[in-house]
Amino acid sequence: MLLVTLNGAMRQRLFHLLWKQNWGTRMSSTSRIMRPDDANIVGNVHGGTILKMIEEAGCIIGTRHCNTQSGDRCLAALARVERTDFLHPMFIGEVAHVSAEITYTSKHSVEVQVNVLAENIVTGAKKVTNKATLWYVPISLQNVDKIIEVPPIEYSSPEREEAGKKRYEAQKLERLEDKVRNGEIIMSVSLPDRQTKEPFTVVCSQSSLIHLVGPSDCTLHGFVHGGVTMKLMDEVAGIVAARHCKTNIVTASVDAINFHRKIKKGCVITVSGRMTFTSNKSMEIEVFVDADPLVEAEKGKYRAVTAFFTYISLDKENKPLPVPPLKLEGEEEQKRFEEGKARYLQNKAKRLADKERQQ
Secondary structure (H helix, E strand, C coil): CHHHHCCHHHHHHHHHHHHHHHHCCCEEEEEEECCHHHECCCCEECHHHHHHHHHHHHHHHHHHHHCCCCCCCEEEEEEEECCEEECCCCECCCEEEEEEEEEEECCCCEEEEEEEEEECCCCCCEEEEEEEEEEEEEEECCCCCCECCCCCCCCCCHHHHHHHHHHHHHHHHHHHHHHHHHCCCCCCCCCCCHHHCCCCEHHHHCEEEEEECCHHHECCCCEECHHHHHHHHHHHHHHHHHHHHCCEEEEEEECCEEECCCCECCEEEEEEEEEEEECCCCEEEEEEEEEEECCCHHHCCEEEEEEEEEEEEECCCCCEECCCCCECCCHHHHHHHHHHHHHHHHHHHHHHHHHHHHC
16 A cells, blocks of 8 residues: 555655565575476486576576666676586486575676575485586666676675685686687587597597577577577587497586677577597586677677586496597697696696685
8 A cells, every 4th residue: 555655756766675675686596396308318407407597597686786776777698607516416306496696796797606406305305516606797778789887795894805806807817818719710620420530539529519599599688698508518518528438428517608709699609519638537528609690791700609518427327437538639639638638637626625625
């Protein structure tokens, strides 16, 4: 009854305050049950499905926060995903609980921390499957080339704000380095006649997927959802890993995913993957997304997204299997292998250091 007696402006203001009090703008959570079409043939939920859920949760909280101020309405667009580890597998029938929280804001970007919890609703058992950090930029709904200023958040301590600032500067530098490394050169990945290629070579397992971007893939702006792109990338990486091992494979981790340029509705995207490094029990696959704007063909193809995925091979009991060594052909493959080995050793050292800090 109270809302009826207020004028329009006061009613809108009161509704906003009630909504903010009940839901907040810095935290959000979603849940859904895992279905057969979310998983592979042995029941493991695809890493791409989980990445898509993570991105959707980040987009919701980022968009919600950036629209708490007056001015242009906006939508949070994914710019980068930090390294994401798949801590435990998720299976058909389990419920995925995805929670997101804004942990840092700069003038034009938002850092979102996302956790994924898998619940067995029969036994009640729960396990953390993923922890991820994503960066978003708010794009104006009126002008897609305009980035909106982000409302600042309050930090629990100056130390937390300073730590967030360091993470922001680090990811900004890494994005620039990655963009320079990839440049605008479209490196084609040929599809060989696999029967004529030697097993366990790069060329034998490399794979590509071609996808026409439709309306269901896109945001309100008409650009591809980051989660859709990541799901396609994970599918291609999984095909590469399966062709190399000929076993059940699952996503173990994803190194930073950098979104260099937006992909517009109507583009044809080519998602390509190739093996770069193998250790005894893991394999690294480089994946990149090239966009071809058919309607605006004069603009030419461009590199839109890049990332490295790590997979492991499993037996029928979901126990790790040894990975066949990668056979290298040529200096370029040797160079990529050494770079992959450096990333592998760096990540291994970081995991050990994190484990020691938790003890």
